[in-house]
Amino acid sequence: MEKIINQAHDKYTFIYALSRLFERASYYGLRSLLVLYMVGESLKMPTEEALSIYGWLTASIVFSQILGALLGDLVIGNKKSIIIGGILQAIGAFSFCIPSTTGLYIGIVLVVLGGGLYTPNMISHFGKLYLNKTKLLDSGFIIFYLAINIGAFIGTILMGYFGEKLWWNYGFIVAGLLMLISIILLLTSKEIDNTQIIEKDIHISQKIIEVLTAFILVALFWAVYEISGMRFFDLEIKFREISTLNISKSLWSSLNSVFLIPISIIAIIVWSLFYNTQFIKLTIGFILGAISYGLLFFIPETPSEQHLILYLVSLLFLSISEIHIAPIIHSILTQYTNPKYLAIVISLVFIPTRFFSYIVGIFNDDLYDNPLFSIKLGIIIMSVTSIALITYVFINKKSSIVQHPSNS
Template sequence: MSNLKSGTLLGHPKGLFLLFGTELWERFSYYAMRAILVLYLTDKTINGGLGWSTQDALNLYGIYTGLVYITPLIGGWIADNFLGQRRSIIIGGILMALGQFTLALPNSMVDPHSVTAFYLGLGLLIIGNGMFKPNISTMVGDLYQEGDNRRDGAFTIFYMGINLGSLLAGIIAGTASAAYGWKAGFLTAGIGMLISLVTQMVFAERLLGDIGKVPAAKRAAAMNKSGKQEPLTKQERDRLKVIMIMGLFVVIFWAGFEQAGGLMNIFSQQYTDRMIGSFEVPAAWFQSLNPFFVITLAPIIASIWVKMGPKEPSSPIKFAMGLFFLAAGFLCMIGAVMQQGGDITVKTSMMWLVGAYFFHTLGELCLSPIGLSMVTKLAPLRLASLMMGAWFGFNAIANYVAGIVGAQVGEAGPMAIFSGIAIAATIAGVLLLLCSNQLIRWMHGAEGKVVEDDVAEAQPVEA
């Protein structure tokens, strides 16, 4: 399904950079809205907020983010069986743009229609995201043939676009909201989604060719001589087992990583010395460290994977590395707590937080884009987008677990939480290393790697 007619750029198909730009502006739209959602809900001033309680706002936020990660399951299935990826992301993009502009409609705290329009906007965003999110990632994988060692690097570059959009979103939407009110922030999110749509619609035909046009199930049926949908083969079932097992480790990673927006955010606000001379660094600025590190480190990591060639680690090994880096980040947070010496009035160095975010980002780059790439390698063609949706479902579970873990800080204390996550991540990394050979066997050469004592078995399967 690779499209070579458009040529290459930096060693990758030019279509990759179109998908990079499309995803960048879609993620800008998403994170711009997310950055101001709770603030808008709880604002009781003339800026145009809805005046909700903090508890109600956070409850809605949790429901919204959970649905955002669940609906890609449905959107992936629809794309695989009926619409194809290209048509799905256009429909999803239109729905999300409509959702953002609906949120930008003028409102009043006492006008019941304002709340109705607000829920309508959220609903459009949730449905649109479900159509868009799994399919744009699947199309990145379709640019490369099976066994192409550029794929992991491609997803790392693609992942950089996600984080560049995130970095821009907080700055632009936050500035617009502060200057012109919350509705201006939602308006900028809608404009970002329009840019994403226009970029895709103008350049897709030239740079992507036929990629994403035909539903995966129809392509799989056409490749089958009988023309009928056959049951999953042993190889396909084995590969699906790898996706499911690796998904369990993904839950562990993100449950720890997502403390950045909760427990670590509170720690930066209450217990960190944020003074540089006479200037106090806003606690919210630490949230920009992760996308900043992703943008600066992603090209380096991508080039390392490509240069390693046949010696490039397999996905299970990269995942284990990601878990070890997560543990290293929480060792930094343990250092911060130890600096307090049991006295919560003591402010700790902000360098502990910088170190934690640095190691967490290294872990993210070893796991998140690699996971997206892995799903496109292992998922059967007719289930490609559905399995990408399932992969995002693991993120939904992780976000829920992260909330439960972070909420225990009042009873257990930050030291117990940080050390517990570090220990859990280390144990999970070791277990993954021990399982890696079996997981590679079940991949049946999808990454060009075969365990030595399994060569005889693997070769006939690939024949």
């Protein structure tokens, strides 16, 4: 590790992160309300139909992001795409206030199109803030990731309260207003000038290897995360039933966020002061992920309260793992992609992730019936990936020593 000097986060980092926080609060809040709204008194839709529509919404976002990235990088620019996308999402949220299937479908279409414009261009635009201070890229994206998680947490709780305790329309109105706040924040930020970015002397073949590796790693991580989620959810229910601790149901469901937020803050401080390569961080992430799943393996099918500590430690390690993988992937893509096409590349990373999730979904019932098998699978994948990353880091370090031998 080396100490970082002459590089610092500026106010635009926090403006963009705060904007993303409000946008995610709006989006996840809407998602938490949507199925309940469709099956409720307003639309009285059958549960299967409501879940099918919800599935189409989440799947469509992936493809709309590719379209939004193409428009942002090649036609109207990243910042304009973010603003237009935010406005469309806000109008979409307000459209849900129309108590009819027409209002529902208009809202869904606008939220999908708006999210497609907003997300890849926002990530790209944020990453470009750091292209002349790449040693802070990792900590910058951890700040961004922290904002996403806080936004999702606040949005789900806030909209749930307005929608269930008061009235659905209040939840949708709040979601639209949060989205508009996100856009207002962006209007105070600067446009990124690509001509001012200092080009790094990196061979094209190395760039391709780094980007493809990032694609594979992010897909593997989220696939394993989804597989292991079966076991975590299973244990959460069982510990909730047997625990004598006075913990609410909502807090049990939010334990991951409880760990993720303080760990993110610590990681931001550490990686803002000290620099280490992105692949070192990824190695740390996958090793800790393997340990997290390994700890779960020691919890029996029918746990007792004494196993709760193992469960909590496993969640802690998984949170540290997530912080050293999910945001770092975007850091790699930002550093090794031509800035002119960064949003496009970022939008494409969702395809392998969605593909792996689809494969996992096929075996959902089998994995749920046999949660220990899902943990074994998670341990194997995380361990093999860790060994591959350690080998990669070792070879790169050895190659660097050969190319730059000591003068002594």
